[in-house]
Amino acid sequence: MAQVLEFKLPDLGEGLTEAEIVRWLVEVGDVVAIDQPVVEVETAKAMVEVPCPYGGVVTARFGEEGQELPVGAPLITVAVGERSPSGGSADPGAGSPSRSGGEGSGNVLVGYGTSEAPARRRRVRPGRPVTSATAGAGAAPGGGTAAAETRVAGAGAAGTARTDAAVPAVADGTSGPVNGHAGAVALDDGPVPVISPLVRRLARQNGLDLRELTGSGPDGLILRADVEYALRAAGRGSTAAPAAQPHVPQPHAPVPQPAGAAGAAPATGPAAPATRSSATTGEIRTPLKGVRGAVADKLSRSRREIPDATCWVDADATELMRARTAMNAAGGPKISLLALLARICTAALARFPELNATVDTEAREIVRFDHVHLGFAAQTDRGLVVPVVRDAHARDAESLTAEFARLTEAGRAGTLTPAELTGGTFTLNNYGVFGVDGSTPIINHPEAAMLGVGRIVPKPWVHEGELAVRQVVQLSLTFDHRVCDGGVAGGFLRYVADCVEQPAVLLRTL
Known part of the structure; x- marks a missing residue:
């Protein structure tokens, strides 16, 4: 069996x-x-x-x-x-x-x-499964609740496996299909689960009782489309722009349709997903989900929890650019500018370990790390991601260049694993690739600091007492003021600037 x-x-x-x-x-x-x-x-x-x-x-x-x-x-x-x-x-x-x-x-x-x-x-209070007239077996005697079940027919003479038309019963106790999909639940009491306060307000403005609806979202969640659909079915219209009829994908096994759920019109098949817009105001609404939603949540949390401050300095990067050119001219794998900046970062963090830390808010403790897992901001077609180079402090410029290239390519392909996107202790943000000089970046929670690097451009600069055209870059450090004061942050940023201006300073720590 x-x-x-x-x-x-x-x-x-x-x-x-x-x-x-x-x-x-x-x-x-x-x-x-x-x-x-x-x-x-x-x-x-x-x-x-x-x-x-x-x-x-x-x-x-x-x-x-x-x-x-x-x-x-x-x-x-x-x-x-x-x-x-x-x-x-x-x-x-x-x-x-x-x-x-x-x-x-x-x-x-x-x-x-x-x-x-x-x-x-999102917590949904358990409730009684919605009763529906199923096609075939499963109805309890006396008109009781129809219990959907999964039945796998025995193998025939040829041993062919097949599935019965009954809907699989899910483990959380939900019953058969509702509004054309399995697993919907109707609540007898408690707050009605809705996808957003906007849905609740829309129903209230139109005098619609949400308890009369059967949501088409997961676990019976009531979507905006459900409310608008019910209003159209009742002939009352809606104060919001109409949306396409909701469609919830069904199991590929045959599914019996319910006999008229309250407040819902008969299903008419799949509706093509579309971006909803308002005909009166020309609004275009894009859901905050996926990568963009995750980034929004993390940045909001950073702003709420971290009292950050930013300091910045201009540096003459002419010698750093010459050093990179000399390295690449010597043969072997090419060294990226980002790898050199990362090497400078790890050397600076060894001198100022206060910035390679996080704050344990529950224990009210500052936690310092003895390793540097360096995150770097990378823009992809899927949005902003921050891959992490593990043990960046133990890597040379060639190893850092190779790892940056590998993680960047994986980010563009969307194949980064959660392990490659989490666990960073410090972040390097090269926003100069966007053609801007400066920025005050938001700290990548729960880290304590982020170094920002602007574009490197020719500018007039006083060099050895004379005015000259030099390759100048603006460096910024945004830091958590709970882990250190301005003296430590300023010392870190000044050391980074010194290494950019005179790469030989790094020889002390190599």
């Missing part, structure tokens, strides 16, 4: 709570091995393939490409022990005691787990 197990979107780590489905790697009816990747998802951190800890026949998929799912939402259901079309066991681990019985492998990716998901950021 096959046992149907549900695999949910696992804990993504680092505070990430949702991921967007980029590409499905399996179809309903496919046989999957334990720890075989089944879907490619994109988070605010990276793009990864998610492995399923179970082996068997895929009976249902939840979500379509382009849809964003929260952590803990069902991804697929797998019939463990179901026979494959060839007549053999579909569970690749059936012969192993550690992999039998649907226990799964328990293996994890770097930064991604196949264990239970953590508590969700």
